[in-house]
Amino acid sequence: MPSTPRYRQIAEHYLQAIRADALQPGDRLPSLRELMQLHGVSLSTALQVCRTLESEGWAEARERSGYFVTRPRRLKIVPMDEPATDRAPDPAQFVGIHEKVSAFVTQRRAHAVHLNLSTARGAPALYPAEAMRNAVTRALRQHPELLTQATPSRERTPFREAVAQRAVRVGMALSPEEVLPTHGCIEALNLALRAVAQPGDTVAVESPTFYGLLQVLETLGMRALEIPTSPQTGLSIEALELAIAAYRDIKAVVVVPHLQNPLGSVMPDAHKARLAALCEQHGMALIEDDTYSELLDAPAPARALKSFDRSGNIIHCASLHKVLAPGLRLGWINAGRWQARVEMLKYAQSRSNEALAQWAAGGFMASGGYDRHLKQLRASLRTQRERTAEAITQHFPPGTRLNLPPGGLQLWVELPRQLSSVAVFDAALREHILVAPGTLFSNTTRCDHYVRINCGLPWTPALEAGLRRLGEIVCAQYAAGAVRAAA
Amino acid sequence: MPSTPRYRQIAEHYLQAIRADALQPGDRLPSLRELMQLHGVSLSTALQVCRTLESEGWAEARERSGYFVTRPRRLKIVPMDEPATDRAPDPAQFVGIHEKVSAFVTQRRAHAVHLNLSTARGAPALYPAEAMRNAVTRALRQHPELLTQATPSRERTPFREAVAQRAVRVGMALSPEEVLPTHGCIEALNLALRAVAQPGDTVAVESPTFYGLLQVLETLGMRALEIPTSPQTGLSIEALELAIAAYRDIKAVVVVPHLQNPLGSVMPDAHKARLAALCEQHGMALIEDDTYSELLDAPAPARALKSFDRSGNIIHCASLHKVLAPGLRLGWINAGRWQARVEMLKYAQSRSNEALAQWAAGGFMASGGYDRHLKQLRASLRTQRERTAEAITQHFPPGTRLNLPPGGLQLWVELPRQLSSVAVFDAALREHILVAPGTLFSNTTRCDHYVRINCGLPWTPALEAGLRRLGEIVCAQYAAGAVRAAA
Incomplete structure (x- = not known):
């Protein structure tokens, strides 16, 4: 990435270390002096590295002690709105989900899937x-x-x-x-x-x-x-x-x-x-x-x-x-x-x-x-949910919202309203990534701009790269939508 | 059984030996002289023993060689009639079998079952x-x-x-x-x-x-x-x-x-x-x-x-x-x-x-x-079906009919028409024997005088005694019916 500024490159280096658990919450980051020496940069660049990590929620400054790794930046996640509960109820209707699921399954079978984020399922290793x-x-x-x-x-x-x-x-x-x-x-x-x-x-x-x-x-x-x-x-x-x-x-x-x-x-x-x-x-x-x-x-x-x-x-x-x-x-x-x-x-x-x-x-x-297994499973899933939420917050376009649930295997992600989860599903599948489009979670069209993302897979660089790519795909849809709206 | 004639007692002795496989098909039975000596009976009693075994299909005379054990007396089994197929069809109707099955299950649970002949199921040993x-x-x-x-x-x-x-x-x-x-x-x-x-x-x-x-x-x-x-x-x-x-x-x-x-x-x-x-x-x-x-x-x-x-x-x-x-x-x-x-x-x-x-x-x-298992299973079931059919023919009242099917786990037994399979079920259950009453096999009353008998259990003296007892129970019902009819 030749166009990435130097401070960003260095910040990314530490971000990777944090994501790979080489640096864990509570660990001290290098001091400004150490950063300058290690990376051969000026004080202002070293300062920019620390402030970037801080502003993105990865590090916090403690008085007279330097910068320390924080918990992933949960606070930055924009929560969803509560639903309107005073509107007239939906009609009770016969369900027509099978056709949608069938189309989803048929399309899926036509592609090799390298990263399946569509299930609500834990990896066997868990x-x-x-x-x-x-x-x-x-x-x-x-x-x-x-x-x-x-x-x-x-x-x-x-x-x-x-x-x-x-x-x-x-x-x-x-x-x-x-x-x-x-x-x-x-x-x-x-x-x-x-x-x-x-x-x-x-x-x-x-x-x-x-x-x-x-x-x-x-x-x-x-x-x-x-x-x-x-x-x-x-x-x-x-x-x-x-x-x-x-x-x-x-x-x-x-x-x-x-x-x-x-x-x-x-x-x-x-x-x-x-x-x-x-x-x-x-x-x-x-x-x-x-x-x-x-x-x-x-x-x-x-x-x-x-x-x-x-x-x-x-x-x-x-x-x-x-x-x-x-x-x-x-x-x-x-x-x-x-x-x-x-x-x-x-x-x-x-x-x-x-x-x-x-x-x-x-x-x-x-x-x-x-009970020992359950405790361990909950801890693994917590990390996986947090990492996934963090990746979504980082890579998905503005207007994306999600809640970080207190347990479980998945995240429900609200995309900017103008996006179609089916278009996202299609585009992601062409790149061998499978997500569950929101259309499958209601008999109405209310969830058409949501996707469900599985958090059951252990965190790996491949998974991280996949979520980043998924973010790029969603961003491309978002940008295309903005262009259409402007035209 | 003090009233049983002597020849019958002796015949029963050899029948038991045959059923217990102590004497097998093809084995020679004692000669008339040996019978006279062994049991201290006259020639005419010894002859009566042999003729009884012969007439009931258990033994055959071979010229100048004496009596030999035969295969069980399949030929004596009275087959069922073919159904009438030219009558007007039954009404198509909603099924009401659950109530009958429930009653059957409830009753069954109120009794200890020592011999379960009600299933269509092979014993684990098979x-x-x-x-x-x-x-x-x-x-x-x-x-x-x-x-x-x-x-x-x-x-x-x-x-x-x-x-x-x-x-x-x-x-x-x-x-x-x-x-x-x-x-x-x-x-x-x-x-x-x-x-x-x-x-x-x-x-x-x-x-x-x-x-x-x-x-x-x-x-x-x-x-x-x-x-x-x-x-x-x-x-x-x-x-x-x-x-x-x-x-x-x-x-x-x-x-x-x-x-x-x-x-x-x-x-x-x-x-x-x-x-x-x-x-x-x-x-x-x-x-x-x-x-x-x-x-x-x-x-x-x-x-x-x-x-x-x-x-x-x-x-x-x-x-x-x-x-x-x-x-x-x-x-x-x-x-x-x-x-x-x-x-x-x-x-x-x-x-x-x-x-x-x-x-x-x-x-x-x-x-x-x-395939080796299946061959062995079929052979075991054949023996068990034949033994069971033989016991039914021997112990059930006149008018009982059954077909010996060319395989499988069960016999469908037609009792004399005046008998009720539910009454037989009740009486047998009181003696800890479970049979499947014919009422469960049709939504009509057409099978009310049938019972289904499982042949999945390996042949043992206890099973034989159970079938004999079941026969006595059915005979008692038959006799009671005759008394009622005469009254």
Whole structure:
């Protein structure tokens, strides 16, 4: 980069060292005198280096001690606005997400993808592969017939026991028999919706929400009613109240109270209590998708929405897929007063879950290794989220906004309003980078200028370069838009 | 048994020896002189012993050599009638099987079950537990990230490859990518039905059929139209033609062409060709449930119904559950022209099947061990079916009929018409024996005097005693009915 001024080149050198963890938060940067000597520059250039790092949030001056590396410059991230919750509710409508997803999948398959930022998925390196392999072989040694004996549907497996035991920490009291294993959280959601609603019925969902849920509603022939959702506190209770007034026939409400996908919002306990009471009062089933709560950075586990259940009206669904082993599809459901119906639907749909995964995962969950793994996973994801957020703030065009959620696997990024996430998706894919366009997260056009970026990949120079390139692609779209607007 | 005549006591002694394999087919029985000496009886009693064994099919006289043990007396089994296929078709009706199954399950849970004859399931001892354990550990050694890496939906797993390769033998040409793994055959059937029909639509099924299919139809809100089915040749094509004339809106036909559950019938190839053409002609999807074909005792594998498909109109569903590992729920589907829709429904319902089971099962299927296992399994099941049929013929009341199917895990037993299978179920359960009452195999009352008996358990004295006791229970019901009729 011959046109880059000297101070910027030197600042970049230290930035790289910080990003590579060679310099960590709290480390002292070279003094002005050292910078002058090391790089053969004047005092004013050395000063410009330090002030650049400071103004971009990478370093802070401490009186009479010099400059020190700070935490990544979170403060510079421009947060999103809260949604308008007083507008007339959206129409409840049949979902047409499949066509969009299909187009996305078809396009994707036509290109080699070198950097996949489109999922909400952790890299294999973040999960305890060896411990899980050992858990599998141990289960097979202790129970030689696990593979050749049919699994009775009411068997008290170590998995059901471990889930029931951990549920106590988040305010639920379930017996192991009340924990019904499912093929991931997605099967649990299918069963929950089939238990409480019929084709044609209206179900309230968060907006934006993950396209997996919209696909489920579409395949079940149910109508989605999108409720404005705060990037901070989750589903807007006020907006839901307005929707109830407009639609008296809402059969169920589906929420992800902790680290909502894609927003990353976390619902405060007071909201959970209000939501539980509201649903009970209006005879709407409340379905909790609790896939991410173990990824929440917080001093104590968050109370499950289900812990506010007073009448069996809340259905709790969750999974180990994102937190223990992405190669397992092991989820569970407790369906409150619909438990018998859900058990019947599960039996008719796919019979009991296999025993081996339940013995292996349950064995590991009952060990101290599980909590140690979760702690480490949360720490890795925190770093990855912060680094990704920082790269986006640095490389994306002005007007980009995002919230840094207190946990989880992804960032939801609002691009300048005039940008199209589909155009960004197309342009990025041509350069072998895959992002999830916002169009997939709503049945409306409201999210068309958002993208969801996965933070599940360990931070590497290649990832950093990919995010920088993605930023350039978005900036090019932004510049092209500005040219069009001026013309 | 003090009232049992002496010759009968002695005959029973030799029967027990035959059943316990102490005497095997071809073995010489004691001579008349030896019998007289051994048991201290007269020549006429000794003769009566031999003639009893002979008349009941256990022994045969060879000129100048004495009596020899024969194969079990298959010839004495009274076969069932063929169904009437020229009657007006049943009404297509919503299924109400769940209530019956619930009642059955509730009752069952209230009793300790010592002998479970109600399933269609092989005992763990019949399956290659050690080889499958080794296959799992080998897969994990070769692919250390199988448990921690998400499974891509289009991954070419060894399981898909093995299924595609074996499909060639039965007349199908599928690429591994066209084999979609599912959670057992039951998930495959759910997906197939959801792909081709909507709630309220009419689906033609065999009558009797397994309650699993009726449950699927009930939970999907579809109507079942029961088509008379031959215990020998399966679904009656003539009866289906009559039904088509009466109901022009049949959306799909579901058949088990090989070893139908519960009948054990096998559809001749000529019927398969006619059925395929008929469904194509009338725009009805044809769904083949091929769960049992590997259990068929035949010199060559039976041609899949799907091999008669000329237009993508046949959906093929199958599973390893009954043939390789009851602890795995690994099935598959090829949905012909509905493949893309089924892939989408599968993704929305439960995502891709886990990789580990696919690597382990696929690895074993690609080895010679799989065919050796199947051969041994078929031989074991043949013995068990024959022994069970023999015990039923011996101990059940006159008027009992059954067909000895050429393979599979079960016998479908017709009791004298005045008997109620529910009463037999109740009485047997009080004695800790579980049978599947015929009421569960039809949405009509047509099967109320049938029971399905599992033959998946290795033959033991306890099993033999259980079947004898079951026979006594049925005989008591029969006698009580005769008394009631006389009163």
